[in-house]
Amino acid sequence: MQASRARLFKEYKEVQREKTADPDIQLACDDSNIFKWTALIKGPSETPYEGGVFQLAFAVPEQYPLQPPQVRFLTKIFHPNVHFKTGEICLDILKNAWSPAWTLQSVCRAIIALMAHPEPDSPLNCDSGNLLRSGDIRGFQSMAKMYTRLAAMPKKG
Amino acid sequence: MDSEDYVYDSDADDYYDYSSDKDYNNEDDKVEEEEEEKKMDNIAIGDYDGETRSNKKAKQSYIVLKESDIQQRQENEITEVSNVLSISKAAATALLLQYKWSVCDVQDEWFADEERVRKKVGLFEKPVFLLPKKLRKVELTCSICYENVRISMMGWVSCGHPFCRECWEKYVSVAIEDGVGCLKLRCPEPHCNAMVDRDSIDLFAKEEDKERYSQYLLRSYIESNKKYKWCPGADCEYVVEFCEGGEKEYYDVCCHCSNSFCWNCMDDAHRPVDCETVAKWQLKNSSEAENTAWMLVNTKPCPKCGKPIEKNQGCMHMTCREPCGHEFCWMCLGTWKEHGEMTGGFYACNTFQKNKVEEKYNEAEDIRKRAEKHLEKYTHYYERWAGNESSRKQAVKDLKHMQKYYMGRLSDLRGATEAELKFITEAWLQIIECRRVLKWTYAYGYYLPEDGDKKAKSKRGFFEYLQGEAESNLERLHHCTEKDIHDYLDKKCPDKEFNNFRAKLSGLTTVTRNYFENLVRALENGLEDASSQEACSSQEACSSQEASSKIKSRTPIKRERTKGKRRH
Ligand SMILES: [Zn+2]
Ligand SMILES: [Zn+2]
Ligand SMILES: [Zn+2]
Ligand SMILES: [Zn+2]
Numbered sequence: 242m243q244a245s246r247a248r249l250f251k252e253y254k255e256v257q258r259e260k261t262a263d264p265d266i267q268l269a270c271d272d273s274n275i276f277k278w279t280a281l282i283k284g285p286s287e288t289p290y291e292g293g294v295f296q297l298a299f300a301v302p303e304q305y306p307l308q309p310p311q312v313r314f315l316t317k318i319f320h321p322n323v324h325f326k327t328g329e330i331c332l333d334i335l336k337n338a339w340s341p342a343w344t345l346q347s348v349c350r351a352i353i354a355l356m357a358h359p360e361p362d363s364p365l366n367c368d369s370g371n372l373l374r375s376g377d378i379r380g381f382q383s384m385a386k387m388y389t390r391l392a393a394m395p396k397k398g
Numbered sequence: 399m400d401s402e403d404y405v406y407d408s409d410a411d412d413y414y415d416y417s418s419d420k421d422y423n424n425e426d427d428k429v430e431e432e433e434e435e436k437k438m439d440n441i442a443i444g445d446y447d448g449e450t451r452s453n454k455k456a457k458q459s460y461i462v463l464k465e466s467d468i469q470q471r472q473e474n475e476i477t478e479v480s481n482v483l484s485i486s487k488a489a490a491t492a493l494l495l496q497y498k499w500s501v502c503d504v505q506d507e508w509f510a511d512e513e514r515v516r517k518k519v520g521l522f523e524k525p526v527f528l529l530p531k532k533l534r535k536v537e538l539t540c541s542i543c544y545e546n547v548r549i550s551m552m553g554w555v556s557c558g559h560p561f562c563r564e565c566w567e568k569y570v571s572v573a574i575e576d577g578v579g580c581l582k583l584r585c586p587e588p589h590c591n592a593m594v595d596r597d598s599i600d601l602f603a604k605e606e607d608k609e610r611y612s613q614y615l616l617r618s619y620i621e622s623n624k625k626y627k628w629c630p631g632a633d634c635e636y637v638v639e640f641c642e643g644g645e646k647e648y649y650d651v652c653c654h655c656s657n658s659f660c661w662n663c664m665d666d667a668h669r670p671v672d673c674e675t676v677a678k679w680q681l682k683n684s685s686e687a688e689n690t691a692w693m694l695v696n697t698k699p700c701p702k703c704g705k706p707i708e709k710n711q712g713c714m715h716m717t718c719r720e721p722c723g724h725e726f727c728w729m730c731l732g733t734w735k736e737h738g739e740m741t742g743g744f745y746a747c748n749t750f751q752k753n754k755v756e757e758k759y760n761e762a763e764d765i766r767k768r769a770e771k772h773l774e775k776y777t778h779y780y781e782r783w784a785g786n787e788s789s790r791k792q793a794v795k796d797l798k799h800m801q802k803y804y805m806g807r808l809s810d811l812r813g814a815t816e817a818e819l820k821f822i823t824e825a826w827l828q829i830i831e832c833r834r835v836l837k838w839t840y841a842y843g844y845y846l847p848e849d850g851d852k853k854a855k856s857k858r859g860f861f862e863y864l865q866g867e868a869e870s871n872l873e874r875l876h877h878c879t880e881k882d883i884h885d886y887l888d889k890k891c892p893d894k895e896f897n898n899f900r901a902k903l904s905g906l907t908t909v910t911r912n913y914f915e916n917l918v919r920a921l922e923n924g925l926e927d928a929s930s931q932e933a934c935s936s937q938e939a940c941s942s943q944e945a946s947s948k949i950k951s952r953t954p955i956k957r958e959r960t961k962g963k964r965r966h
């Protein structure tokens with residue numbers, strides 16, 4: 242068996258077994274392709290993302306886990322390190338700081354941490370980066386909150 | 399050798415006194431002439447060592463190194479650090495990599511704060527991950543493949559984080575595939591910065607990956623050392639080390655692959671002009687090249703019958719196809735017969751005839767004409783620059799051709815050993831080198847002030863004189879090497895004549911070499927001698943370069959014999 246498939250299969254089984262282990266993360270493998278995953282993550286509390294549920298899409302390369310998966314937000318999010326249109330994420334562990342000992346689960350955890358602690362110095366979303374860098378925390382938070390309500394919360398019937 | 403053929407003018411003053419009527423046919427020094435000939439023979443036979451001539455006499459300021467030489471030096475430095483710091487060679491390598499291969503920096507930093515350096519580089523004294531006590535039997539989960547693996551099948555670096563050997567091999571392989579970054583590879587464990595050093599690579603990597611890793615290691619060593627540069631020659635693997643601190647810095651180097659280049663700007667070798675002039679000239683060429691200049695290089699109409707003649711031989715003397723048979727000069731399209739006193743030497747054609755141009759445009763003095771004149775001047779220099787370059791390239795080809803097809807035949811025919819025929823190869827190599835120098839003298843000439851004070855004028859005159867002499871020296875050598883050789887492939891030609899040929903060609907080679915060395919020096923000195931012609935024997939010109947006075951006395955002057963034989 243392909244090493245990447247074997248490893249993904251193990252992750253898959255782990256996810257099945259500990260479905261409730263991390264209540265903030267819900268990982269699921271695509272029905273027909275083990276190299277495609279999606280995740281639902283809860284916006285961390287005491288952040289403008291609190292109360293929102295964000296969907297991530299994973300594309301896993303053949304060389305996984307020696308090479309990192311590609312991850313992006315499917316849910317719109319206003320965050321300095323996430324591209325507002327494409328959902329691309331700027332996170333060092335998804336690039337040069339990747340370790341093959343990371344899992345999809347731990348990537349989700351790292352992304353949640355990034356939501357709580359943005360890095361305004363490497364912005365993919367300039368508007369939000371600029372708000373933060375200019376010290377307009379309230380401006381940033383209200384924008385982020387608005388998009389969380391618009392995109393990441395179930396519509397009230 | 400016919401003693402009438404060449405007379406060496408020993409009067410040094412005469413050489414510089416270009417403005418007065420020269421009497422070169424000064425046959426007063428036969429004894430010295432013969433002595434000189436003997437010397438030349440000695441030099442010509444068995445003295446060839448494959449190095450550029452212009453660098454031969456001057457203290458050579460560079461060394462050509464094989465990869466293995468450099469590997470040895472690298473290994474020595476690693477060993478030194480390893481001994482002084484009492485650490486493994488692999489750890490020493492990691493340290494040197496961190497500090498750009500500076501042995502001093504490594505030692506200074508290490509003894510100042512070993513702990514900090516260890517942390518920075520990722521060399522752990524004790525593992526941070528402790529393996530279970532009962533080794534061997536125990537299985538651990540490899541956190542890359544998630545398989546349970548026996549500890550005996552796992553590996554780790556100084557931090558102790560265990561991964562299975564299979565995963566290590568792949569991890570290392572992917573990093574090496576990725577490039578030179580593999581030299582600073584860290585432990586796969588998240589946030590662990592333990593260095594994956596050379597020993598670990600040796601332990602974990604596949605054979606071919608190990609090889610690539612040591613290539614990267616060597617490259618890093620060479621590239622972080624300012625003394626070393628790769629030869630830019632195609633497929634060449636030599637490295638040239640430049641040792642600064644000669645009397646004056648000249649950067650022309652000649653690699654063992656026979657490629658010569660400027661160590662400073664990495665362009666082709668370009669003495670006697672400096673890097674700045676080369677850059678300026680190349681820029682000018684690229685902007686003007688689109689118009690006329692390039693077209694002028696390879697084909698010209700015969701001035702008599704108008705048929706296009708392609709230049710396919712090295713020398714400037716052209717003969718049109720039959721029935722025309724017109725002989726003309728490639729450079730100026732003038733009749734070959736008229737090349738002589740008029741153009742600064744029989745074979746020479748260097749004097750840009752400003753007068754002609756001025757006459758032509760005397761009536762219309764508008765700016766457009768002046769621009770045309772400027773272009774004409776540029777074209778003059780460019781054509782000669784490019785002409786010499788293509789002659790040089792042709793000479794390289796001719797040399798190869800000759801070595802491939804004629805040398806063996808000649809050797810059999812004359813019963814001469816390879817070493818005895820070396821003088822022919824030497825002559826060709828000299829031609830190649832001279833064409834290169836001559837080429838650059840045209841860039842030099844282009845930037846030499848045209849008008850101005852008396853000093854500028856006398857410099858220009860001096861320059862054109864030197865260049866003309868150089869050209870005629872070289873044409874004579876080129877002609878003799880290119881044409882006369884065929885006579886000796888003929889069985890009928892007696893051996894005695896072949897011996898004469900050897901003496902003649904060796905002599906010409908030496909004379910030309912010396913002349914060009916002198917020319918390069920004169921130009922590099924900014925033609926300082928021009929302003930004080932009477933002081934040609936001044937300390938600078940003569941005492942510093944003992945050789946230069948010799949060359950002056952060796953300039954061959956009689957042109958009678960060659961005149962008769964020059965038929966293509
Ligand atoms: Zn493994
Ligand atoms: Zn480690
Ligand atoms: Zn080379
Ligand atoms: Zn240069």
Ligand SMILES: [Zn+2]
Nearest residue numbers: 700703718722
């Ligand atoms: Zn013709």
Ligand SMILES: [Zn+2]
Nearest residue numbers: 713714715877
């Ligand atoms: Zn000729």
Ligand SMILES: [Zn+2]
Nearest residue numbers: 727729730747
């Ligand atoms: Zn001419």
